[in-house]
Amino acid sequence: MQKPPVKEAIDWQDIHRRIDQLSNAIDGNWQADPAHVHTTLNRRARELAVPLHNATAAEQVMELLEFSLANERYGIGSAFVREVCPLTQFTPVPCTPSFVLGIINVRGEIISVVDIRKFFALPETGLPDLNKIIIVYNDAVAPGKPMLFGILADFIVEVREVAVAAIQPPSNITGIRADYLLGVTANGLAVIDAEKLLADKAVIVDENV
Amino acid sequence: MMDKSDAAFFKRLLETFRGEAQERLQALSTAIVELEKTARGERQQALIETVFREVHSLKGAARAVDKREIEQLCQVLESVLSALKRMTLDFSPAIADLLLAALDLLNRLLDSLETISADALNEIAVLCKRLEHASNGTSAARVPPQEIVQRAEPPPPMPPTPMADNKRGADTVRVSTSKLDSLLLQAEGLLTVKLTAAQRVIDIDEIGATVATLKKERLKIAADIKILQRAQSRVSVDSDRKDRSQLRKLLEVFRRENAVLSSLDAKLHALSRTTERDSLAVNGMVDNLLDDIKKASMLPVNSVLNIFPKLVRDLARASGKEIELVLEGGDIEIDRRILEEIRDPLIHLVRNAIDHGIEKAEQRRQAGKPAHGVITLAVTQQEGDRIQVLVGDDGSGINRELVRDAVRRMGLNANEELTALDDERLVAFVFESGLSTSRAITDISGRGLGLAIVRDKVELLGGSVSIDTQAQTGTRFLLSLPLTLATYRGVHVLSGGRQFVFPLTHVDQVTTFNRTAVRTVQNRETVTWKDRAVALVRLSDLLKLPTKAVADENTLSVVIGCAAEKRIAFLVDTVVGEQEVLVKTLGPQLPRVRNITGATVLGNGSIALILNVVDLARSASNSSTLPRALRDMPLAEQQKKSILVAEDSITSRMLLRGVLEAAGYRVVVAVDGEDAFTKLQADTFDLLVSDVDMPRMSGFDLTARVRGDQQLKMLPVVLVTALASVADRERGIDVGASAYIVKSNFEEGHLLDVVRRLL
Numbered sequence: 001m002q003k004p005p006v007k008e009a010i011d012w013q014d015i016h017r018r019i020d021q022l023s024n025a026i027d028g029n030w031q032a033d034p035a036h037v038h039t040t041l042n043r044r045a046r047e048l049a050v051p052l053h054n055a056t057a058a059e060q061v062m063e064l065l066e067f068s069l070a071n072e073r074y075g076i077g078s079a080f081v082r083e084v085c086p087l088t089q090f091t092p093v094p095c096t097p098s099f100v101l102g103i104i105n106v107r108g109e110i111i112s113v114v115d116i117r118k119f120f121a122l123p124e125t126g127l128p129d130l131n132k133i134i135i136v137y138n139d140a141v142a143p144g145k146p147m148l149f150g151i152l153a154d155f156i157v158e159v160r161e162v163a164v165a166a167i168q169p170p171s172n173i174t175g176i177r178a179d180y181l182l183g184v185t186a187n188g189l190a191v192i193d194a195e196k197l198l199a200d201k202a203v204i205v206d207e208n209v
Numbered sequence: 210m211m212d213k214s215d216a217a218f219f220k221r222l223l224e225t226f227r228g229e230a231q232e233r234l235q236a237l238s239t240a241i242v243e244l245e246k247t248a249r250g251e252r253q254q255a256l257i258e259t260v261f262r263e264v265h266s267l268k269g270a271a272r273a274v275d276k277r278e279i280e281q282l283c284q285v286l287e288s289v290l291s292a293l294k295r296m297t298l299d300f301s302p303a304i305a306d307l308l309l310a311a312l313d314l315l316n317r318l319l320d321s322l323e324t325i326s327a328d329a330l331n332e333i334a335v336l337c338k339r340l341e342h343a344s345n346g347t348s349a350a351r352v353p354p355q356e357i358v359q360r361a362e363p364p365p366p367m368p369p370t371p372m373a374d375n376k377r378g379a380d381t382v383r384v385s386t387s388k389l390d391s392l393l394l395q396a397e398g399l400l401t402v403k404l405t406a407a408q409r410v411i412d413i414d415e416i417g418a419t420v421a422t423l424k425k426e427r428l429k430i431a432a433d434i435k436i437l438q439r440a441q442s443r444v445s446v447d448s449d450r451k452d453r454s455q456l457r458k459l460l461e462v463f464r465r466e467n468a469v470l471s472s473l474d475a476k477l478h479a480l481s482r483t484t485e486r487d488s489l490a491v492n493g494m495v496d497n498l499l500d501d502i503k504k505a506s507m508l509p510v511n512s513v514l515n516i517f518p519k520l521v522r523d524l525a526r527a528s529g530k531e532i533e534l535v536l537e538g539g540d541i542e543i544d545r546r547i548l549e550e551i552r553d554p555l556i557h558l559v560r561n562a563i564d565h566g567i568e569k570a571e572q573r574r575q576a577g578k579p580a581h582g583v584i585t586l587a588v589t590q591q592e593g594d595r596i597q598v599l600v601g602d603d604g605s606g607i608n609r610e611l612v613r614d615a616v617r618r619m620g621l622n623a624n625e626e627l628t629a630l631d632d633e634r635l636v637a638f639v640f641e642s643g644l645s646t647s648r649a650i651t652d653i654s655g656r657g658l659g660l661a662i663v664r665d666k667v668e669l670l671g672g673s674v675s676i677d678t679q680a681q682t683g684t685r686f687l688l689s690l691p692l693t694l695a696t697y698r699g700v701h702v703l704s705g706g707r708q709f710v711f712p713l714t715h716v717d718q719v720t721t722f723n724r725t726a727v728r729t730v731q732n733r734e735t736v737t738w739k740d741r742a743v744a745l746v747r748l749s750d751l752l753k754l755p756t757k758a759v760a761d762e763n764t765l766s767v768v769i770g771c772a773a774e775k776r777i778a779f780l781v782d783t784v785v786g787e788q789e790v791l792v793k794t795l796g797p798q799l800p801r802v803r804n805i806t807g808a809t810v811l812g813n814g815s816i817a818l819i820l821n822v823v824d825l826a827r828s829a830s831n832s833s834t835l836p837r838a839l840r841d842m843p844l845a846e847q848q849k850k851s852i853l854v855a856e857d858s859i860t861s862r863m864l865l866r867g868v869l870e871a872a873g874y875r876v877v878v879a880v881d882g883e884d885a886f887t888k889l890q891a892d893t894f895d896l897l898v899s900d901v902d903m904p905r906m907s908g909f910d911l912t913a914r915v916r917g918d919q920q921l922k923m924l925p926v927v928l929v930t931a932l933a934s935v936a937d938r939e940r941g942i943d944v945g946a947s948a949y950i951v952k953s954n955f956e957e958g959h960l961l962d963v964v965r966r967l968l
Binding site: 071087088089090091092093094095096100101103104105107108109110111112114128129131140145146147148149152203204205206207 | 220394395397398401707708752753754793794795796797798799800801802803804805807808810814815816817818858859860861864931952953
C-alpha cells in the first residue's frame with residue numbers, strides 16, 4: 001500500500017541555488033569537472049555499446065530474396081538486388097540472343113532484362129506468369145562501371161535469412177544452371193551465384209556486324 | 210573481422226583516393242613531358258616545383274588510405290625531385306624516363322588497389338632502387354639523399370605559395386559524377402513529361418472537335434425543333450394528353466442537352482487553352498533545366514587532351530620518329546559524356562597519324578621538310594553550339610593508289626567505277642570497315658577497323674567526320690561535334706508491329722513508292738531514287754522480326770537511309786513522323802547490339818529502338834538469303850481468321866500472340882475481360898482465347914457475357930488458366946467455354962489443334 005504523499009515545505013534556498021547554477025551554466029561560466037565528464041562519457045559509451053558478434057562460419061547468415069520461376073524456387077543474395085518492379089511492358093530488342101527478353105523503362109532508366117530460364121537452357125514448359133523483374137547489380141567488379149540488369153521472375157516469395165552452412169553444393173542439379181548456383185538449401189531452394197552471374201561474359205551482348 | 214559497413218566505407222575511401230590519384234597522375238605526366246621541352250631556368254624550376262607538390266600530395270593521400278607501397282614510391286620520387294630542386298641533380302631525358310616509368314607503375318597500381326600483386330611489389334622495389342641511384346648519382350650532394358629516403362617523417366610541408374587556383378575555391382564545388390548523372394537522368398525524364406503535355410493538348414482538341422461537330426449537327430435541326438415547339442403549344446386541348454406530355458418531355462430533354470453541349474464546348478475550349486499554356490510553360494522549363502544541367506556537366510577539353518603529350522612522346526619513341534605535338538583550345542568546355550566517348554577515337558586518330566602519317570626523319574629531309582613532324586590537336590568553337598576538333602599531321606598524306614588497291618582487294622566496288630571515282634569519294638572509303646592501306650599490321654594500327662569505329666562513334670554522338678588529305682602536306686581529320694549530348698531528331702516508324710527511330714542524320718528522304726516501281730536487278734529488289742538504283746529491303750527482314758502481312762495497298766512507305774556512300778531503301782509498315790529523341794544506351798549488359806544504337810522513351814512512355822543505319826547497311830549487303838519478293842508477300846489481313854487474346858500477364862500475352870500469329874492468324878490482344886468485351890463489340894472476331902484470372906472482369910464472367918450477347922453468343926471461347934481443378938473446369942464448361950487449357954501443361958501444338966478444330 002502506498003502512503004498518500006506528504007506535502008513538504010518548499011525549500012526555496014535549494015531552488016535559488018539551482019537557478020543560480022543553471023543561469024551560470026547558460027552564461028557559459030560553468031566548467032565541467034574533467035573527471036566527471038570522463039566517467040559520464042564512459043558510462044554512456046558502455047550503455048550504447050553492442051557486444052561484438054563474433055560470427056563463426058556456422059552462424060554466418062545470408063539474406064536471400066526468394067522467388068518463383070517456372071515452378072521452381074530460387075534465392076538470390078539481397079546484397080545484389082537493387083529493386084524489384086512489376087513487369088507491365090517491355091520492348092524486345094532484335095538481334096539479341098533469346099535469353100534477352102528486352103528492355104524496360106524504369107523511371108527514365110533503360111534496363112535490359114534476362115530470362116534466366118533461357119540462359120540456363122531449361123526446358124520450356126507451361127505458360128509462364130512472369131510478372132516481376134528483379135534488378136540485380138554489382139559495382140565491385142569494374143569501378144565506375146556497374147553491371148546491372150533485370151531478372152525475370154514469376155513472383156517474389158519473401159526475403160529471408162539462410163545460414164551459409166546450410167547451403168549445400170547442388171548434387172542433383174546438372175547442366176548449365178549448376179555452374180551458376182551457390183548451392184541448394186535443405187528445403188530445395190536453389191541459390192543463384194549472383195556475383196558470378198553479374199561478372200559473366202556470357203550474359204553480355206557485345207556484337208559488331 | 211571487418212564489419213560490413215566498415216568494408217563498404219573503406220571501399221568508398223579507396224574509390225575517392227583512386228579518383229584523386231588519377232587526377233594527380235594526369236597533371237604529373239603533363240608537367241613532366243613539358244619539363245622535357247623546357248630549358249633550364251625559372252620555368253623549369255616552377256615545373257619541378259609543381260611536380261614535387263603533386264607527388265607530395267599523392268603521398269599524403271596514399272598514406273591516408275594505408276597504401277604503404279604507393280607512399281613508399283612517392284617518397285623515393287620526392288627525393289629525386291628534391292635533388293632536382295636543389296639543383297644537385299640535372300634534369301635529363303634519363304630522369305624523365307624514370308619519372309614517367311614511375312607514373313606508369315602508379316597508374317597500374319590504381320587499377321588493382323585492393324590487392325597489390327607480388328609482381329607489382331617487385332616492380333616497386335626495382336623502380337625505387339633505380340630512383341635512389343638516380344638521386345644519388347650526383348657527385349657533390351650536399352645533403353645525402355639517403356637521409357631523405359630513410360627519414361621516417363615526411364619532409365616539412367611546403368611553404369605556402371600563392372596559387373591562382375586558391376581563389377577559385379569559393380565559387381566551385383566538387384560534385385560526384387554519379388550525382389550529376391542521376392540529376393541528368395531525372396531531368397531527361399522530364400522530357401517525357403514535355404512530350405506528354407503536348408500530346409494532351411492534341412487529345413483535348415480532338416474531343417473539342419467532336420463536341421463542335423455535334424453542336425453543328427444540332428444547329429442543322431434547330432429550325433425543325435422550333436416548328437415542333439410551336440406546334441406543341443398550338444395543339445388543341447382535346448388532343449391526346451399523353452402525346453402532348455411526351456413531346457414536351459422530349460423537347461425539354463433536347464433543350465437541356467443543348468445547354469450542356471454549349472457549356473461543354475466552352476469548358477473544353479478553356480481547358481484546351483490552359484493546357485496549351487501549361488504545355489508551353491513545361492516546354493520552356495524543361496528545356497532550360499536540361500540546358501543548365503547539361504552545362505553543369507561540361508568539362509574543359511583539356512581533361513582529355515592531357516593524355517596526349519605522354520602518349521605521343523611514347524609512341525614517337527617506339528616508332529623512331531621525331532614528333533612535336535601542338536595542343537590548342539583545351540579550355541573549351543563540352544559535355545563530359547561526349548568527352549568520354551571521343552577519347553578513344555582521338556587516340557586512334559593520333560596513333561594513325563604517328564604510324565601512317567608522319568614519315569621518318571630521313572624521308573622528311575629528302576622531301577624537304579623539317580625533320581620533326583607536327584601533330585596538331587586543335588579544338589575550336591563553332592556556330593550553333595558545336596565544336597570542331599582538328600587532328601592533323603604534316604606527313605605524307607593518304608596515298609590514293611593504296612586506297613584504290615585496298616578497295617579493289619575488298620571488292621567494295623567494281624573496277625571501272627573505281628577509276629572514275631573522284632578524289633573525295635575515294636578517300637571516303639578509308640572509313641569503311643576492314644579497309645586498311647597498311648600492308649603490315651603494326652602494334653599501333655593497321656587492322657582497318659579503326660576509322661570505321663571512329664566514324665561510328667562520332668556519328669552516334671550526333672557529329673560528323675571529314676577528311677582532307679594532300680600528298681606531302683599531310684592529313685587532316687575534322688570532327689564536328691555538338692557541345693552537349695543533344696536530343697536529336699529522328700524518323701519514327703513502325704515495322705513488324707514494333708517502334709523504331711531512324712536518326713535524321715542517316716536519313717536522306719522519307720518517301721513512298723508504288724509497288725509497280727520495284728524492279729528486280731541481279732535477284733535483288735531495287736527502286737530508282739534520284740536516278741540511282743537503290744536496294745530495297747524490308748526493315749523487319751533485316752531485324753529478323755516475326756513476319757507480318759503487308760497491307761494490301763499499293764503504296765510502299767520507304768525511308769531512304771544513308772551510310773557514307775551507300776543508299777538503302779528501307780521498307781517499313783508505317784511512318785509515324787519526325788520527332789525529338791533522346792538517345793539512351795541499352796544498359797551495361799547490352800553494350801553493343803547489332804543494328805541497334807540505343808533506345809528512346811516516347812511521349813506515351815513506351816520505348817522505341819534507335820536504329821544503327823551503318824550496321825543495317827552492312828547487314829543488308831551481308832545477308833546471304835535473298836529478300837522475299839514483294840509479290841510473294843503473304844495474304845492481305847482481311848482474308849485471315851482473327852483471334853482476340855485476353856490475358857493480363859504481358860509475357861503470356863506475347864507468347865500466345867506469337868504462337869497464333871506464326872500460325873497465320875490475325876491477333877488482337879486485350880489486357881483484361883473488360884477490355885476484351887469492348888474490343889469484341891468494336892471488331893469482328895472468329896475466336897476468343899482468354900485467361901481466367903484477370904483484373905476487372907475474369908475469364909468466367911467474360912465468357913458468360915459473351916454467351917449472353919445476341920451478336921457474340923456463337924463465338925468459340927478457349928479458356929487458358931492456371932486453375933487445374935475439376936471444379937474450375939466444370940465452372941468453365943458451365944459458363945459456356947468451348948475448350949479449357951491448363952497453363953502448366955500448355956503446349957503450342959495443343960493450342961493450335963484446339964483453335965483449328967473450333968474455327
